[in-house]
Amino acid sequence: MARNRKRIFWLAVLLSLLLPSAWLGISRADEASPSPIVQQMVEAVSEPALADHILHLQDDPHQPGLDAEGSRHSFSPGLALAAEYIGQHFATAGLTVELDPFVRQGTVMTNVVGTLAGVGPGDDLIYILCAHYDSIANRTPGWDPATDPAPGADDNGSGTAAVLEAARVLGQHHFAHTLRFIAFAGEEQGLWGSAHYAQEARRAGDDIRGVINLDMIGWDSDGDRVIELHVGTDPASEALANRFTTALSTYELDLVPQTFTTDAIGLSDHASFWAQGYPAFLGIEDTEFGGPTADFNPYYHTVGDTFDKLDMAFVTAFTRAAVATLAELAEPLTTDVAIALGGPAMVRVGTILTYTLTYSNVGALIASGVVITDDLPLGLSYQADDSGLPHVEWAPQVHRWEVGELSPGDGDSFVVTTTVGVDLAPGTLLTNTAEIGTASLEGRVDNNSSTLMTVVFWGLYLPLIN
Ligand SMILES: [Zn+2]
Incomplete structure (x- = not known):
């Protein structure tokens, strides 16, 4: 028996050595450790799928082949075709699709909303990924919005493609909280679509905990991988953007974030959510609004804003960052x-x-x-x-x-x-x-x-x- 007691003693020693280290191993798994399921979502983001969306969004479907002759101007018929394209892809992604129409200057415009409902308690908390899908080319001399193209590949085919691809990837999973994917209309005329949506959301008492607005995420001509996060001075918006910045390092995404607070711009749909007191930020390429490393897209708001100018690896990394951030915020169920x-x-x-x-x-x-x-x-x-x-x-x-x-x-x-x-x-x-x-x-x-x-x-x- 003595011999057996000795064995038990050594077993106890072994266990006492094993248990604390196992415990430490668990406690080390902090927020900066990649989650296997989120990692899988990040990797599922497809560069070819993103490219395909941008090519279709800039295309004129009435002409043969995939050209860059389309227009998604707010008062062009192309906008409705784009809305249909977006709605179909949201539906294919398994989202509940709602059209959110509004009227400006006698014209009906439509936000396209895709919802992935949360499961269980906390399903009333909403996180939003959005981009405007309308375009404009009024910096091209003599441009006629009724007849001329406005391909808007970077502004904002790129952000719209990111929303569609994020919807496809995240739509394959379940989350505790609700994810909403929105393509806004009428942005270029003054944030019409998002202003309408955010007002209605506030009126309905929607518990929106964070909005990531992507607008122009495809231009990086100097290859410095700088991106801008326009956060503003609201602490909740800054905390949201910090989750995005953390996701970049956690999932090893090749982007260099610059965060703007007091000098943040409000020239896109995130500002409509700020106006309603919802946390939001803008993710955008290096525009050099208030910065020293000028790399502004010279094709901005021209007929030359086409797919061939874009850096698709950059678009892909940006989309992956949005997917990682949203997935972590919405808490994947497994x-x-x-x-x-x-x-x-x-x-x-x-x-x-x-x-x-x-x-x-x-x-x-x-x-x-x-x-x-x-x-x-x-x-x-x-x-x-x-x-x-x-x-x-x-x-x-x-x-x-x-x-x-x-x-x-x-x-x-x-x-x-x-x-x-x-x-x-x-x-x-x-x-x-x-x-x-x-x-x-x-x-x-x-x-x-x-x-x-x-x-x-x-x-x-x-x-x-x-
Ligand atoms: Zn834009």
């Missing part, structure tokens, strides 16, 4: 399967050893394709289990059970019965590891395995004591 292994600390040779495997889904979403494996230590022979689950001996000593689907909060436990080989030497440490896995993406995986150590002791005369 599945999270867990397992715990129970059993005795000591066992005699030649006897029965039973393990209890307790499994559960402690996440918020259904886990599919759930599988449990138990890698039984050498010297033990599997006899039976009472799981009722399909079971196979997957490899020598490795037993595998198919759980299938597991709903949030669901779980069960079962007993695996084994026999302890008579030829095992006393003092042998039987290390058993049970694991659980799922085909669904998990929020955490540190609870997916459980290990138990059992010491074998000599059973020749001890049973006589019983």
Whole structure:
């Protein structure tokens, strides 16, 4: 027995060494650590998809091929075609699509709103990604808004494409809070669409916790990767922009942010949300409004604002940053399967050893394709289990059970019965590891395995004591 006590002592020492380090490992996972699921969303943002959107938005659909002869001017018929394009993509992304029409100067204009409703408590908190989709080219001499093109690839096909691609990527996931994707009309005439929307939202009591407005995110001719975040002096807006800046480093995105507070510009749709007391900021390329590294897009508001001038890697990084920020703000819901292994600390040779495997889904979403494996230590022979689950001996000593689907909060436990080989030497440490896995993406995986150590002791005369 002394020998066994010694083993238990060393086990206790081992555990005391392991536990604090495991605890420290968890506490180190602060806000700056990338979340695996958000990382996956960031990587899902597609540069070709963004390019395709900009090419379609600047196109005149009445002419053959993808040209840059289109117009999305507020008083041109092209605006309605663009609204249709945006609404269709929101619908394909699985969003609830609403048209938000308003009338200015006798003309009906339409904001296009796509909503990804939050799940569970906190679903009334709203985060918005927006961009205006109208365009103008009045810096081109003699430009006629009724007939001439206004391709608006950078201003603001780029931001609109980002909203569409973010909707596609984020629409494949579930979040605690509500995400809203909005393409605004009538921006170039004085923020008409966003002013209308933000007023209505305030009137309806919408609990908007943050608005990211992207307007011109495709021009970087000097390649310095500088972007501007126009935040203003509202602390909540600044906190929101700080989440964006943090996301850049957390997800290693190649952008260099400059934050503007007292010198922030209000010349885009974020200002409409500021006016209603909602936190918001503008993300924009290096315009050099009040800065020293001039890189203003010379094609701004001209017929030359076309796709070929844009830096698509820059657009992609900008979109990824918006996706990461929104995903973290809205809190992705995931599945999270867990397992715990129970059993005795000591066992005699030649006897029965039973393990209890307790499994559960402690996440918020259904886990599919759930599988449990138990890698039984050498010297033990599997006899039976009472799981009722399909079971196979997957490899020598490795037993595998198919759980299938597991709903949030669901779980069960079962007993695996084994026999302890008579030829095992006393003092042998039987290390058993049970694991659980799922085909669904998990929020955490540190609870997916459980290990138990059992010491074998000599059973020749001890049973006589019983
Ligand atoms: Zn613009």
